[in-house]
Amino acid sequence: MSGYRLASGGRIDRDRRLEFTFNGRPMAGYAGDTLASALIANGVDIVARSFKYRRPRGIVAAGAEEPNAILQLGCGARTRPVQRATQTELHYGLSARTVNGWPSAETDLTAVLDRASRLLPAGFYYKTFKWPAAGWKHYEHVIRAGAGLGYAPDDADGDRYDRVNAHCDVLVVGAGPAGLSAALAAGHSGARVILADEGSEFGGSLLSAAEHIDGAPSTHWIARARAELAAMPEVTLLPRATVFGYYDHNFLTLVERLTDHLPATDAVGPRERLWRLRTKQVVIATGAIERPLVFGNNDRPGVMLASAVSSYVNRYGVAPGRRAVVFANNDNGYRSALDMQRAGIDVAGVVDVRADPSGAWHEAARAAGLRVFAGHVVPDARGRRRLASVRTARLSADAGRIEDEGPRLDCDLLAVSGGWSPVVHLQSQSGARPRFDTDRACFVPGDPVQAERSAGAARGTWDTAGCLLEGNEAGVAAASACGFEAPATALPSAAAADEQPLLPCWLVPGFKPVSRGPKQFVDYQNDTTAADLHLAIRENYTAIEHVKRYTALGFGTDQGKLGNINGMGIVAEKLGRPLAEVGTTTFRPAYTPVTFGAIAGRDVGALLDATRHTPMHAWHVARGAVFENVGQWKRARYYPRPGETMQQAVDRECLATHHAVGVLDYSTLGKIDIHGPDAVTLLERVYTNNWRKLAVGRCRYGLMLGEDGMVMDDGVTARLAEHHYLMTTTTGGAATVLAWLERWLQTEWTDLEVHLTSVTDHWATVSVAGPYSRDLVGEVCADVDLSAEAMPFMSIRECTAAGVAARVARVSFTGELSFEISVPAAHGRRLWEAVMAAGERYGATPYGTEAMHVLRAEKGFVIVGQDTDGSVTPDDLGMAGLVSAKKDFIGRRSLARPHLQRRDRRQLVGLLTDEPAAVLPEGAQLVDDPDGPLPLPMVGWVTSSYASARVGRSIALALVDGGRDRIGQRVFAPLADGRVLSARITDPVFLDAPGRPPHDRTDRTDRNAERSGHRPERPPAGAVDA
Amino acid sequence: MLQLECPWCGPRDEEEFTYGGEAHITRPPEPDAVSDAAWGDYLFFHTNTRGLQSEQWCHSHGCRRWFNVARDTVTYRIHRVYRMGEPRPGFDA
């Protein structure tokens, strides 16, 4: 219980008390608080247990760099994991809880891991994974128990997330002194400006500092600047908006939090908005993050960044402790000490690493009566659940080691400052490489790769006057680069640079060697210590990216914002190389974690992808059809009657089609209208067979190959007029085939005069199959002679169907006599109903895709994409007869390659299980000897498999190595459940094709496998669909 | 995400386009006249340039036209956009 609310001060509204809970305990804060400042005011010391050692951890920072106060907010479907308390605005009713530690972070019973830490060295995970492999499952539950950083919502997210695509001239990232100054300059020029800041309030670091601009508190200037910007019509102000990604060609992503700062009852509208922004110029004014110092037990609750201490005191009116010590290597320590002293916090002393501090800040501290320990360090902190005291020591002249122990100082707060690191994350994401500035001991933005510039603390300028100036210059330059001229304006007056240089101190010398002394934490979130880094180097990891991966430095949700630079400094020192040479690790998006909700936006549920319905869809729904997804299409799979299983329904549909007539909605078939004098040339080039002799009014089946010779698509193409063809493709391949044809026409065959139009959606098609199909179609279609003489197999005619201009084609994919009637899509439902009405007396039965699959498999017709997989040639399918030797076409040359000529290639065959009722699972792997030594060599797999009512047993198609030479042999399918099914290899055609020479599949590829003769006198009563 | 200048529609986001790989690879006019190795090279082996390369793009969610882009594969800088049939630009430009 160290923190408390100061009696006065801060930018909080003490008239608006806000109640909230922390780990179920009721607490209260004020409007203007963050969750972190309210927790401090309520005396909360421990907010987390560390990842590896379960050490108690307190709040360290006041911004995005916070590594410890990572809490779970809310509950149920609206809960949010991995929320930084330091950036969470307090609101009424907020509930927050810690996520690691068992039973809670405050009383953690697994903290014993800290004492067992010798068992958990750097690279522990890698070593565990490597050896012994079986060990991991034993360690894992120990390591994972109570660890982790949060829980996913336990229900579907009911909130809405918006997405905006936007363009602007100048994006200014960060609304501190530099960003505001830049936005003002660019805004005055008339350029379209977006100013985004992750905080709720503009002002950045000024909000936390006791500083003056133009002689008044800086908040006055902030308010004026904000009002001025708000009045500019071309300026968009985005508070609570984090720019988290900088991608190619000045594309940046922002997430704007709209309602999470409000109590649930006020949270109306979208929760977050993702901005996808293309901008001409970027001004990066993202400020800097203070570095902690690395010393023994530097993770004790009560050790806090000096800038965070100032922020809590000045901005939030809370004291993070009662008695403080400052430990710094730069002047910011004095600033923080003076802030605390002004607020009435007892400051026991300032420990300054520098042997001979001087300058305005040092003098001000002395004048204020502060005790300064120059040339001293804090090698060790004491106290377990809260800091109790620090040990001090005097440094040697070279600052490399400790000479004598100094006084022990009692304190419950240690404000530390190791200097500043500019937030170069976005600039680095843009492709630039940060450069190490030795004078300022920090990485600064490198040469720009994209149209951006940095200003203020983001490029290592710490004083307010400098930030205002640089911001102004950057705003003017950015606007000017977009063709806007900014008028000259007088800059406000502010504090200029009066700081003395810092003394770099990456690792504070301790009383004992690094490997044996108390833990010196570099990365709080992953419990990476200085000793871990030294161990990595001893084990010869010398590249910083390797050290990072070996020690997990910067792997947390904070991405090492606090620890990475110190880690690099320690590595550089240990390697004896300059930091500039060691370099940084890669900064990647997102700057801070982004919710999946924001990224998904509205693309969830039914809006995830388009759903395509045929014009007859509602009829299928009304008939209780079960649907399946084919690409984006919803296709009726089968139409179960009450009490029917799927198999029973499919059997009934198949038999009805076989004995009477079946009706299929075939509208989804891909259709490409091909027009132009060179249309036939195109067909000749993309299909394996010949097209020049196809007469008007006739159809032909075609096989399309990729240039690698592999089957890519198939379908029937009809010649409608001299220069007019209608190509059909597989339902799933329509878009691919159109793109394929377009590409060849535009890039390679630019001389061909031919036009392509996708007409898939323009036509509704009803396929009528079965012995009574001609009778039925004759009742629906007028102005056409459907007799076998007038309309042979594979022909197409124009006609009138259901009173509408239509096309009727005699083609078959089922082996039954079939007609396909097509009408403009708007009349699809009318046609369907006309067919069903006329079909009543023939026992017309609607059938779905499942029955269609069974019917076609019985005839050995392949489905491209199911029976092929991109490694199957026409000959593999037994369709070599369809490949012309007289012309060139896409893929032909590849077919001549030796590998594609091999006789033992995987070929399409049929399989008949020895147990006729057993249906092989599709995808089952086939082996020759199921009892052979493991691993069993695979000789193929099952591509299609059904229980067939027409054949009266199960049937399957399979691709088997050298399959055509193995007809009659036995293969085995070992299944996941331990059973082994045996099957005989057969010809892939299960229903008769009389007179067909063995292994010649030309007949079925030409689709002339239409059944002949068999037609019952009248449809069997059982087949009539009620 | 790149921004590409479609010769017909103007600047658009990369997600409207389809990448077509290296440009100016000519299909051998007489496939039978080339060896298996040369045919395999045409099919499967591209230059994989580090630096400036000519490549094909299609504005597949726009005008559906294919065109060429001279792009630096390291910096992603677009040097030129030019239509099908136009010669590969001199890369010193």
Ligand SMILES: [Zn+2]
């Ligand atoms: Zn276009």
